[in-house]
Amino acid sequence: MSDYSVKSVQTKAYQDQRPGTSGLRKRVPVFKQEHYTENFVQSILSAIPGGPKDTTLVVGGDGRYYSPEVINIIVQIAAGNGVKKLVIGRDGIFSTPAVSHEIRARKATGGILLTASHNPGGPNADFGIKYNMDNGGPAPEAVTEAIFESSKSIKEYKLVELPQVDLSKLGESKLGPIEIEVIDAVKPYTAYLKEIFDFELIKSYVHSDDVSVLFDGMHGVTGPYARSIFVEELGLPESAVQNCVPSPDFNGGHPDPNLTYAHELVDAVEKGKITFGAASDGDGDRNMIYGAGAFVTPSDSVAIIADWADCIPYFKKGGVKGLARSMPTSTALDRVAKAKGVEYFEVPTGWKFFGNLMDAGRLSICGEESFGTGSDHVREKDGLWAVVAWLNILAAAEKKGIKGINGVLQDHYKKYGRTFFSRYDYEEVESDKAQEVMKELESAYGSSSFVGSTLSATSSSASFKVTECGNFTYTDPIDKSVSKNQGLYTTFEDGSRFVVRLSGTGSQGATIRLYVEKYSKDASEYDRDTQEGLKPLIEVALATSKLVEHTGRKEPTVIT
Template sequence: MQRIVFGTSGWRGILCEDFIFENVKIVTQAIADHVIAAGEKEKGLIVGYDSRFMGERFAREAARVLTGAGIKTFLCNRDTPTPVIAFEILRRKTAGAINFTASHNPPEYNGIKFSPSWGGPALPETTHDIERRANEMMGEVCYKECHLDDAVRAEMLSEIDPMKTYLEDLAGKVDFAAIAKLGTIAVNPLYGTGRGYLAEPLMAHGVKVVQLNAHRDPYFGGFPPEPSEKYIQDFINMVKGDPAIKLGIATDGDADRFGIIDDDGTFIEPNYIIALLLDYLVRVKGMTGGVARSVATSHLVDAVAKKHGIEVFETPVGFKYIGELISQDKIIIGGEESAGLTIKGHVPEKDGILACLLVAEMVAHEGLPVRKLLERLYEQVGRFVTKRENITLPPEIEAAFADKLKVAPATIAGVKIMEKVTIDGTKFILEDGSWLLFRKSGTEPVVRLYAEAPSEVRLKELLAAGRELILS
C-alpha cells in the first residue's frame, strides 16, 4: 500500500489506484481523530466536494465516518468552491472542513484537503499529524460508520447550501455598481464549482454576461481545469472574436484560482494581477497593511509596495503561509504566481471568484483595459517580465542536484549575485534586480525554474543560464 502524503494542498491521488473508498475512509478517520485530540469535536466539520467523478459519493462516505466518530457534519448539497467552504468554516465556527478536490489537476485525480478552524489550508504540523495517524491505520478497519439516515435522525448530519451567505458577503467587498458600467463580461467556470458564483451575481446587478463551459463535466472538456493560457484557448478566441466583450474571467475546477483575459484576447499573467490589485486597493480603496507573496512570485509586487511605503512578506510556496498572514490581519493582499490571491477581511484561502470580480471592478473604475493599466504601472515602478519552466532531470543529474546549488556561483548570465534566498528552493537575486529560483519537485524528477528580468531579452538570457546550471 502506498503511504498517504499531504502536499501543499492536501492528499491527492489517481482515482481507482490509490484514491479509493477504503483509503478515503482511513484519511477521514485520521482527520476525525486529529479534531477529537484537539478538543474540537463538538464544533463539527463541513464536508464539501468539487465537480469531479464520484465527488458526492466520497463526501457521503466521509460523512458516514465522521458521524460514526461522533462529529456533527454539515454536508454541502452541491459541488462547492474551496473559498466558499473556507467562508462557511468561519461563519459556522466549525472545527474545519474536509473538501474533496484536486483543484486544477487532470480529471483522473481527486484529493482530500483539510482546512482547520481558522479557515486557511492546514499548516504542516497539522498535515503531518493527519499523515501519521492515517499511515498507522493502513490495512486495518479502524473506523465506525453511521448510516446517514440514522445520522440525520440523531441531528448529527445536515445538508447545507452556503452559496447565498457567501455571495451576500461578497457584495460588501465588490463594487457591482461600477462593474455594471463596464459592458459585457465573458465568464468561464471551466465546468467546475464556479458555476453560478460569477455569472449569477453579475447578472443580478445588471451586467451583461456571456458564458462558456458553464455546465458540469467531470472530464473538464478533455483538459486539466486550469485557467492558464495553455488550456483556455477556446475562451481566449471567444473574447478576441467579440468586440462587445470588455473582459474575460475564469476560475479553475474548485474556483480558488483565476484567469484573466483582456478585451483583445490577451492572457494576463497572474503575477501582474496581484501587483495591479495591490496598487488599486491602496490607491482607490484606501486599504492599509502589508502585502505577501510567495518566493516564486513577481517582484513587481515589491515595487508597488515600495511606491506606497508598505511592508512585503515573502513566504514559501503554499497558500497556507499567506492565509496565516491574512488571518493575523497583517496584509492587504496576498498572492502566488500560480493564480491564487485573497484580501484583507476576506477568507484566509485563495479565492478565484473574488479575484475575478475585483479585476472587473478595477477595469471598470479605471476605464482602461488590463494591459494599459499594466503599462501605466510599469511607467511608475519599472518593468518586470516573469516566466516559469519545468526542467526534467536525467537520473544522474537528479541524484546530484541537491548538492549543486549549495555553493553559489559568483555570477549568472554575466551579472553578479547579490543575495541567496532559501525560503523554499534556492533563489539568486542579481545585481541588476533580476532573479532566478530553482525548486525541486517533491513528486517527480523535475526542477521548476523561475526567472524575472526587466526585459524579454534579459529574461531569455537568465532562463538559458538557469537551464545550463541545472543540466551541466
C-alpha cells in the first residue's frame, strides 16, 4: 500500500524571490537550485487568502523548458498543503488568458501559471511562476508581498510523494489525497470566443476571394488554439497558420510578437501580399496585427477596437463601461473615449490595475503598448481575443466599404488624427547604469527652469517646449492604493511626450524602455513613416536622459 503521508522537508530560504507584476522570473538554472522552486511554490500556497486547504487551482503554462518537472513539483506540494483539486492543461499547455477564463468559469480559488511570457525558453533561458487570484487576474501587491515575505523566512515545505502525473492523458483521477483533472485547455476557450465574436460574419469575410490570412504562433502556447479557431472553426487551410507546434525553447526563437522578432511573419505577409497577418507570444497574452504594407501599433489597435466595439456582439449586448490604457501607451484611446463620452483611465503598467476597474464594473476595453490588448471577458490581456476582434472589425468595415487594415487605419486617422508612437528597448543593461539614466532625468526635472524650457533636436529645426514632467503616481479609484515611481514622463506643448521606465519583465539586468509619442491632425502626415516622424523627438529624449552616454548603448535592442 502506498504511503501518502505528508512529509516536511527542511529547506533554506532564498532572498531573491520577490514576484513582480508577472510573477517570479529567473533563468532555468536558478529555478533548478536545491529547494528553489519548492520554496516558491510553498510560499504561493501559504499566501493564498484563507489558506490552501480544500482549494481548487488551475495549473498550466506556455510549455517552455522545465515546465513538466515543475508541474509535478506543484502536484506534490499542493497535496502536502491540503489542496483539494488541480485542473491541469493537457501536456501542461494552457494559455494565460485561457487560464484566467477557466478560473472564472469554474469559480476556482486561483491558478499557478508557468510562463516567462515573451522571453526566450530553453535550458539556460527564462522560466517563470506566477499566481492568479479567484477573479482570474494576477495577484495584487498585497499577495505578492506576502509570497515574498514567506520566501525570505521559509524553513520547510510540505509535500506528499506521488507518482508523476501523465499530462498527456485526459480525465479525472485521485492521486493520493488530491484530485487531478487533466483537461483539453483549448476547447473551452474557443467556445468562449464564439460567444464573444460574430464568427459567421468573420467566416464569410475570410473566405472572400480577395482576403488571405496568416497567423504565426511563434512556437508558443497559442498554436493549438489558433488551429482550433482558424482551421477548425473558420475553415481556413493549414497554410493559414505557421509555427503552431509549441516548443520548449520556442524552436530557438524569441516569442515576442513585434517587428523584430516576428520577422518571419512580416516577410511572409509582404511576400504573399497577405491581407491579414497576426502573431502571438509565448503564453498567448500578446498580439501583433500586420497586413501587407500596414502595421498596427498596439496603441492604435486598442483605440480602433474601442471605436468599433459596437460591431462585436459581446459589446453590442453589454455596452462599453469604460476604457483604459497603461501610462506609456499613446493617448489615441483617450480621444476615442472623449468622442464617445465614455469614462477612461490611465494606469501603471501591469494588468492587475485593469482588473480592479473591471471587477468594479467600470472598464470594458483596455491595452498596453507592449502588444497587450484585452477586455473584461477575462482578467488578463488576450492575444487571440485581439486577433479575432480585428477580424470581426475588418469584416464589419468591409460592409461599409472600408477595405483592409490600411483602410481601417486611414479611416481612424481621418476621424481622430494620427498618433505616431514607438518604443525603444535597451535590454540587459547593467542595473547601476540603468539607474544613472533615471537619475539624470530626475535631476533635470528637479531644476526650476526645466518646465517652460525649449528642447531642440540637432538634426532638424524641430523644438519642443516642456509643459509638464514627473514620475507617474497612480491612486487606484477602487481600493485607493497608491503606486509611485511608475515611469518618468516629459510632456510638450504640442501634445508630444516621451516616457522612460525600467521594466521588470526580464530575468537578468535591467531593461530601459523609452517611449515617444507625437500627435498630428495634418492629413499629409498620415502615411508618413513612424520612425521618420518621431526622429526629432527621439533625439531630444536621448539627449535629455543621456542614455547613450550612461549605458554605452548606441542602438536599442528592439524598436517597436
